[in-house]
Amino acid sequence: MARLIRVVDSAIDFGEALDAVAAPENGAVVTFRGDTRNHSEGQTVQKLFYEAYEPMATEKINEIVDEVQERWQVRDFAMIHRVGEVPIGEASIFIVAAASHRAEAFAACRYAIDTLKQTVPIWKKEYFEGGEMWVGETPGATRADPH
Amino acid sequence: MARLIRVVDSAIDFGEALDAVAAPENGAVVTFRGDTRNHSEGQTVQKLFYEAYEPMATEKINEIVDEVQERWQVRDFAMIHRVGEVPIGEASIFIVAAASHRAEAFAACRYAIDTLKQTVPIWKKEYFEGGEMWVGETPGATRADPH
Amino acid sequence: MHIESKKVAPTTIEVSVKLFAGAAELIGQRELTVTLTPDATVDAAFTALAADHPGIAAMRSILRFAINHDFAEPDRVLHDGDELALIPPVSGG
Amino acid sequence: MHIESKKVAPTTIEVSVKLFAGAAELIGQRELTVTLTPDATVDAAFTALAADHPGIAAMRSILRFAINHDFAEPDRVLHDGDELALIPPVSGG
Numbered sequence: 001m002a003r004l005i006r007v008v009d010s011a012i013d014f015g016e017a018l019d020a021v022a023a024p025e026n027g028a029v030v031t032f033r034g035d036t037r038n039h040s041e042g043q044t045v046q047k048l049f050y051e052a053y054e055p056m057a058t059e060k061i062n063e064i065v066d067e068v069q070e071r072w073q074v075r076d077f078a079m080i081h082r083v084g085e086v087p088i089g090e091a092s093i094f095i096v097a098a099a100s101h102r103a104e105a106f107a108a109c110r111y112a113i114d115t116l117k118q119t120v121p122i123w124k125k126e127y128f129e130g131g132e133m134w135v136g137e138t139p140g141a142t143r144a145d146p147h
Numbered sequence: 148m149a150r151l152i153r154v155v156d157s158a159i160d161f162g163e164a165l166d167a168v169a170a171p172e173n174g175a176v177v178t179f180r181g182d183t184r185n186h187s188e189g190q191t192v193q194k195l196f197y198e199a200y201e202p203m204a205t206e207k208i209n210e211i212v213d214e215v216q217e218r219w220q221v222r223d224f225a226m227i228h229r230v231g232e233v234p235i236g237e238a239s240i241f242i243v244a245a246a247s248h249r250a251e252a253f254a255a256c257r258y259a260i261d262t263l264k265q266t267v268p269i270w271k272k273e274y275f276e277g278g279e280m281w282v283g284e285t286p287g288a289t290r291a292d293p294h
Numbered sequence: 295m296h297i298e299s300k301k302v303a304p305t306t307i308e309v310s311v312k313l314f315a316g317a318a319e320l321i322g323q324r325e326l327t328v329t330l331t332p333d334a335t336v337d338a339a340f341t342a343l344a345a346d347h348p349g350i351a352a353m354r355s356i357l358r359f360a361i362n363h364d365f366a367e368p369d370r371v372l373h374d375g376d377e378l379a380l381i382p383p384v385s386g387g
Numbered sequence: 388m389h390i391e392s393k394k395v396a397p398t399t400i401e402v403s404v405k406l407f408a409g410a411a412e413l414i415g416q417r418e419l420t421v422t423l424t425p426d427a428t429v430d431a432a433f434t435a436l437a438a439d440h441p442g443i444a445a446m447r448s449i450l451r452f453a454i455n456h457d458f459a460e461p462d463r464v465l466h467d468g469d470e471l472a473l474i475p476p477v478s479g480g
Contacts, residue, residue: 022236024184024185024235024236025184025185025186026182026184027181027182027183027184028179028180028181028182029178029179029180029181029182030177030178030179030180030256031176031177031178031180032175032176032177032249032252032253033175033176033177033178034174034175034176034249034480035173035174035175035176036174037171037172037173037174037247038171038172039172039247050479051407051408052479053405053407053453053472053474055456056453056456056472057479059456081479081480088171089169089171092479092480093479093480100184100186102179102181102257102260105179106179106253106256106257109177109253110249110253113249113480116479116480117477117478117479117480118477119458119477120477120479121407121453121472121474121477121479122477122478122479122480123407123408123475123477123478123479124478124479124480125408134408134409134412134475134478135476135478136449136475136476136477136478137408137409137446137449137475137476181387197386198314198315199386200312200314200360200379200381202363203360203363203379204386206363228386228387239386239387240386240387260387263386263387264384264385264386264387265384266365266384267384267386268314268360268379268381268384268386269384269385269386269387270314270315270382270384270385270386271385271386271387272315281315281316281319281382281385282383282385283356283382283383283384283385284315284316284353284356284382284383
């Protein structure tokens, strides 16, 4: 039962996360990687910047993993979130759920990213041509989910 | 719109699959990896052996990807299936779905592995203590899904 | 080619049969050829195969078939030169 | 520590306020201290903050709060030494 949780300020080490969940009991490994993409809501995005409230962010991620491992038979789990500037094509988040069976691994991975986007104090700023904005803060604006 | 489909007889090159789907338009990359695990239905598994009917297997996988890309906005897709002997802890399959948004990437990846297990002519033999069996062939036996 | 075959009114067709997994082990071959009457169906081909290799008959209920790489129902008619595959329950992934 | 504070009947408490994202940019600080009456609520702390930094008032409707790293409703009572965080809409991932 391995668990790796990290908030890092440089490029995510995918191998570290994958190695952390490796176990001969696991038959299914599902990963989610969120990358900075070059478009959002029809605008050209130049880069993203993430800020986290530590240690609350890590504590909330641990709560998510507690819940995941209570609800599904997910033996090993890793989540790494990058903060600071994240250029186009680079990853801001990497989640790995490893279980005996794929249904559990898919459900856990999906639940983790969905819940992170609701409860973990991390903020994303979009830099686009002609401006910048903290996603979700503009009064009245409803932003689509970035990933 | 990249598509990488391979049936290989040695260790899967994950980097090749991930590189194939890389594009600045993609914000969400979901992968499924199926590994040989050391247990199945309460028995200790020693290794797996896979056999494919080529070129039908590759043709059927292409049909799945056609359907995936028709149903979801999944820009780039890769699927590599290994055949021959696959030791414990090594991967028999790796699927990568890359899209703007995570809902599409998750749905596509899940659909691809579920459908592969129904329609693609590839067979798995389990070697366990005291015997071996082609999964699903034993009359009357209902085998649980291995991953 | 099929039209030409009809023109010369052949009395038999030859179909290549591909075998996999437990079916291949049971018959002890991965590929063989069956000679059939023209317009023989997949079912007829299987019956001919089972006449030479009786062990395969017990697998009939779990087999699917493919003709030239496409799944095909047992009542599909075969043509000279077709590749018929016996598809045991697939278990990839 | 809270018990001790009550014993000496303090006339004020000090709460550390953490600011993030747009709220931090708006106020121009990431951390500050507010002095409140004992038993002041989160809401009262926000009102005190907005008195010094009026721009933040417009964000009130989109903010959540956390006390010592746990989300807290606006009517929660603060204690001396608490860490109060203003949580704009989160957008991680």
